[in-house]
Amino acid sequence: MSGTPRPRYxxxxxxxxxxxxxxGLAHEVGRLVAVRGGVVVCGGLAGxxxxxxxxATEAGGVxxxxxxxxxxxRVNPFLTHxxxxxxxxxxxxxxxxxxxxxxxxxGGYGTLxxxxxxxxxxxxxxxxxxxxxxxHVAVAASPEEAVERALGRxxx
Amino acid sequence: MSGTPRPRYxxxxxxxxxxxxxxGLAHEVGRLVAVRGGVVVCGGLAGxxxxxxxxATEAGGVxxxxxxxxxxxRVNPFLTHxxxxxxxxxxxxxxxxxxxxxxxxxGGYGTLxxxxxxxxxxxxxxxxxxxxxxxHVAVAASPEEAVERALGRxxx
Amino acid sequence: MSGTPRPRYxxxxxxxxxxxxxxGLAHEVGRLVAVRGGVVVCGGLAGxxxxxxxxATEAGGVxxxxxxxxxxxRVNPFLTHxxxxxxxxxxxxxxxxxxxxxxxxxGGYGTLxxxxxxxxxxxxxxxxxxxxxxxHVAVAASPEEAVERALGRxxx
Amino acid sequence: MSGTPRPRYxxxxxxxxxxxxxxGLAHEVGRLVAVRGGVVVCGGLAGxxxxxxxxATEAGGVxxxxxxxxxxxRVNPFLTHxxxxxxxxxxxxxxxxxxxxxxxxxGGYGTLxxxxxxxxxxxxxxxxxxxxxxxHVAVAASPEEAVERALGRxxx
Numbered sequence: 001m002s003g004t005p006r007p008r009y010x011x012x013x014x015x016x017x018x019x020x021x022x023x024g025l026a027h028e029v030g031r032l033v034a035v036r037g038g039v040v041v042c043g044g045l046a047g048x049x050x051x052x053x054x055x056a057t058e059a060g061g062v063x064x065x066x067x068x069x070x071x072x073x074r075v076n077p078f079l080t081h082x083x084x085x086x087x088x089x090x091x092x093x094x095x096x097x098x099x100x101x102x103x104x105x106x107g108g109y110g111t112l113x114x115x116x117x118x119x120x121x122x123x124x125x126x127x128x129x130x131x132x133x134x135x136h137v138a139v140a141a142s143p144e145e146a147v148e149r150a151l152g153r154x155x156x
Numbered sequence: 157m158s159g160t161p162r163p164r165y166x167x168x169x170x171x172x173x174x175x176x177x178x179x180g181l182a183h184e185v186g187r188l189v190a191v192r193g194g195v196v197v198c199g200g201l202a203g204x205x206x207x208x209x210x211x212a213t214e215a216g217g218v219x220x221x222x223x224x225x226x227x228x229x230r231v232n233p234f235l236t237h238x239x240x241x242x243x244x245x246x247x248x249x250x251x252x253x254x255x256x257x258x259x260x261x262x263g264g265y266g267t268l269x270x271x272x273x274x275x276x277x278x279x280x281x282x283x284x285x286x287x288x289x290x291x292h293v294a295v296a297a298s299p300e301e302a303v304e305r306a307l308g309r310x311x312x
Numbered sequence: 313m314s315g316t317p318r319p320r321y322x323x324x325x326x327x328x329x330x331x332x333x334x335x336g337l338a339h340e341v342g343r344l345v346a347v348r349g350g351v352v353v354c355g356g357l358a359g360x361x362x363x364x365x366x367x368a369t370e371a372g373g374v375x376x377x378x379x380x381x382x383x384x385x386r387v388n389p390f391l392t393h394x395x396x397x398x399x400x401x402x403x404x405x406x407x408x409x410x411x412x413x414x415x416x417x418x419g420g421y422g423t424l425x426x427x428x429x430x431x432x433x434x435x436x437x438x439x440x441x442x443x444x445x446x447x448h449v450a451v452a453a454s455p456e457e458a459v460e461r462a463l464g465r466x467x468x
Numbered sequence: 469m470s471g472t473p474r475p476r477y478x479x480x481x482x483x484x485x486x487x488x489x490x491x492g493l494a495h496e497v498g499r500l501v502a503v504r505g506g507v508v509v510c511g512g513l514a515g516x517x518x519x520x521x522x523x524a525t526e527a528g529g530v531x532x533x534x535x536x537x538x539x540x541x542r543v544n545p546f547l548t549h550x551x552x553x554x555x556x557x558x559x560x561x562x563x564x565x566x567x568x569x570x571x572x573x574x575g576g577y578g579t580l581x582x583x584x585x586x587x588x589x590x591x592x593x594x595x596x597x598x599x600x601x602x603x604h605v606a607v608a609a610s611p612e613e614a615v616e617r618a619l620g621r622x623x624x
Contacts, residue, residue, distance in 0.1 A: 009228065039237065064220075064237055070253045070277050070400065072165070081195065081220055083239050084253040086277065087246065087399040088382065089588055090558035092581075094250070097226045097240040109587035112601075113560075116581025120557055121226050121242065133580075133599075226556065243555040244538065245432055246402035248425075268445075269404075269428025275421035276401055289424075289443075321540070351549065376549055382565045382589050384477065393507065393532055395551050396565040398589065402555065406562070409538045409552040433538050433554065 009064075010150050011041040011099035011123075013115075014048025014130070015108030022106040025128055026051035028143035029103055034061020036151050041066065041098050043091070044083075048105050050076035066094045093117050101150035104137070106130045126150050165220075166306050167197040167255035167279075169271070170204025170286070171264030178262040181284055182207035184299035185259055190217020192307050197222065197254050199247065200239075204261050206232035222250045249273050257306035260293070262286045282306050321376075322462050323353040323411035323435075325427075326360025326442070327420030334418040337440055338363035340455035341415055346373020348463050353378065353410050355403070356395075360417050362388035378406050405429050413462035416449070418442045438462050477532075478618050479509040479567035479591075481583075482516025482598070483576030490574040493596055494519035496611035497571055502529020504619050509534065509566050511559070512551075516573050518544035534562050561585050569618035572605070574598045594618050 010033045014026055030040050030052035040056035042049040044065025053063035057078050065079040070086040085091040092110060096102055096118035104111055107130040115137060118125050125137045126149045132139075140146035148154075166189045170182055186196045186208035196212040198205040200221025209219035213234050221235040226242040241247040248266060252258055252274035260267055263286040274281050275292060282294045282305045296302035304310075322345045326338055342352045342364035352368035354361040356377025365375035369390050377391040382398040397403040404422060408414055408430035416423055419442040427449060430437050437449045440458045444451075452458035460466075478501045482494055498508045498520035508524035510517040512533025521531035525546050533547040538554040553559040560578060564570055564586035572579055575598040586593050587604060594606045594617045608614035616622075 041239075062237070064239065066239060072254055072256075081218070081237060082254070083197075083220065083222060083250060085241065085250040086253040087243065087249065087402045087555075087558065088561070089585060090243065090399045090402070090555065090561045092585075093226075093243065093556070093558045094239060094241040097242040098228055098238070100228075109584050109604075111584070113581045113584025113588060116577050116579070116584055117557060117560075119577035120581060131601075136577075243399075243402065243558045244405070245429060246399065246405045246555045246558070248429075249400070249402045265428050265431035265448075267428070269425045269432060272421050272423070272425025272428055273401060273404075276425060287445075292421075353551075374549075376551065378551060382561075384566055384568075393530075393549060394566070395509075395532065395534060395562060397553065397562040398565040399555065399558065399561065405538075405555065406551060406553040409554040410540055410550070412540075 007037050007039050008100045008151060009039045009041050009098055011095050011102045012048065012052035012105060013043065013095065013102060013111050014105040015111060016045045016047040016049060018047035018051060018106055022048060022129065023051040025143055026105040027055035029105060029128065029146055030055025030063065031059045032143055032147040034059040036147060036154065038151055039064060041095060043095055044075050044079060046076055050078060054078040066091055066098065089113070096123055097121055099123055101126065103128060103146045103150050104130050163193050163195050164256045164307060165195045165197050165254055167251050167258045168204065168208035168261060169199065169251065169258060169267050170261040171267060172201045172203040172205060174203035174207060174262055178204060178285065179207040181299055182261040183211035185261060185284065185302055186211025186219065187215045188299055188303040189307070190215040192303065192310065194307055195220060197251060199251050200231050200235060202232055206234060210234040222247055222254065245269070252279055253277055255279055257282065259284060259302045259306050260286050319349050319351050320412045320463060321351045321353050321410055323407050323414045324360065324364035324417060325355065325407065325414060325423050326417040327423060328357045328359040328361060330359035330363060330418055334360060334441065335363045337455055338417040339367035341417060341440065341458055342367025342375065343371045344455055344459040345463070346371040348459060348466065350463055351376060353407060355407055356387050356391060358388055362390060366390040378403055378410065401425070408435055409433055411435055413438065415440060415458045415462050416442050475505050475507050476568045476619060477507045477509050477566055479563050479570045480516065480520035480573060481511065481563060481570060481579050482573040483579060484513045484515040484517060486515035486519060486574055490516060490597065491519040493611055494573040495523035497573060497596065497614055498523025498531065499527045500611055500615040501619070502527040504615065504622065506619055507532060509563060511535070511563055512543050512547060514544055518546060522546040534559055534566065557581070564591055565589055567591055569594065571596060571614045571618050572598050
């Protein structure tokens with residue numbers, strides 16, 4: 001087979017303990033990805049992961065959570081589907097491999113590892129707040145710009 | 157949170173190069189899981205994995221594929237969603253951890269490893285053909301019996 | 313590079329809660345691998361893993377433990393070196409990939425998964441007690457026979 | 469058990485295609501870790517991984533390589549022991565979990581992911597060239613300073 005399967009998947013990564021502003025940004029990113037017909041992928045837990053899943057599913061879209069634990073039950077309640085990997089922090093690799101593009105909202109060490117893994121396996125990364133990694137990561141000033149950089153201009 | 161999230165997930169495991177009879181059994185297992193409202197989880201590739209996903213999605217249900225590769229594009233065409241783990245054969249752990257129950261259709265060494273991992277993490281395993289592991293695995297004589305053992309009697 | 317690196321690595325797999333007889337068999341397997349100049353690889357925890365490491369290092373040999381946890385400190389005290397993988401039960405894949413041959417002493421579900429993974433990645437498996445998997449696994453009646461099947465006849 | 473097992477393990481991380489200067493720095497880091505009685509852990513391949521292993525083993529020390537592949541044979545020739553994980557880039561988690569401290573020599577995306585994972589699981593990171601991550605990573609001006617920051621002052 002060839003070609004990226006439709007719909008496009010966007011992983012939204014960020015810390016599990018987001019403040020209100022970061023939560024709001026991630027929620028809006030999730031919503032916009034869903035409105036554009038994309039699937040939101042996330043780490044399945046709280047904070048940015050929850051906000052993005054919530055934004056997507058409240059807008060009628062789909063959110064897939066990829067969990068570190070062996071158990072699918074420890075999960076935020078806004079996921080359409082959840083996958084329990086049992087591999088701990090190594091699930092970060094699955095979170096980014098499953099994406100066509102990655103949007104990082106806010107910082108955190110797990111997020112940093114996901115940015116590194118995404119770049120290593122060739123996924124484009126857009127940052128909305130958080131780690132400043134120079135030329136390696138596109139920086140967006142708003143959720144709209146982040147999603148546009150991840151999915152391209154609407155209709156383009 | 158507590159309680160298994162609805163819908164229930166059933167992983168259908170088996171070799172990637174199934175003969176016609178095994179393919180047909182896995183297809184019927186996937187169909188019956190979907191008819192019962194369950195989600196089919198599989199390894200995302202060919203053979204039994206494809207048959208189960210095909211049976212589920214042709215019946216209007218959902219199939220989630222969990223892939224060994226870094227790329228979501230090498231995948232059978234019958235998946236509703238796919239997750240690329242990048243962890244090779246270790247993705248077998250994610251395939252069984254994501255399930256509430258596991259149905260093995262046919263043999264193969266990867267299948268054997270998944271049965272061992274499923275039992276290790278406490279998931280019930282039903283075998284339809286394939287490995288004879290004595291008391292450790294329930295044996296079903298038909299797809300109907302396999303799905304009934306995995307999901308319980310309808311209406312029960 | 314080509315050729316298997318010397319020394320040869322033998323993974324000794326088995327349950328973490330071995331009875332005295334199983335512990336004794338695994339200890340003797342570890343000792344004999346070391347006497348033959350091989351390195352014992354194991355899962356790093358108690359039971360068969362500890363016994364094999366103990367047998368090897370008490371005989372002046374080397375034992376490498378590959379742990380499921382993120383922490384190298386939860387480990388049996390008979391390892392020459394330990395590796396903490398942080399990937400839970402998926403470390404079973406590393407235990408068998410690191411081996412030139414695998415000897416299973418006793419049963420257990422993790423052991424079953426390791427046998428499946430070993431066969432999947434093409435490592436020969438010798439069983440000393442434990443799972444009866446027919447033609448797929450060579451059966452040995454004693455530690456001597458198990459090590460001879462794993463490493464070949466001395467001097468051959 | 470409690471307390472970090474002796475000897476102490478230092479993971480030396482960095483790109484697989486190091487230039488001469490980076491190779492020289494990593495070689496010296498490996499040598500100094502070995503002289504101090506530490507074990508060098510690395511990713512087992514070329515570039516910085518090879519240089520650190522070479523520095524350690526040429527000085528009479530020990531180097532352990534943790535490989536992404538299923539096969540222990542694709543490896544640099546300066547390792548005392550090698551572990552094949554079969555989990556691809558997820559082996560980066562094992563490289564940092566196995567360490568008491570991490571020294572990054574040079575940049576690269578895999579290195580960035582390892583820094584993130586190390587910080588996530590609570591391992592101190594010292595950078596010698598490469599990624600500038602502000603307060604999160606200690607910066608060393610020389611191999612001597614890097615090893616001193618990782619292992620403490622000699623005799624202290």
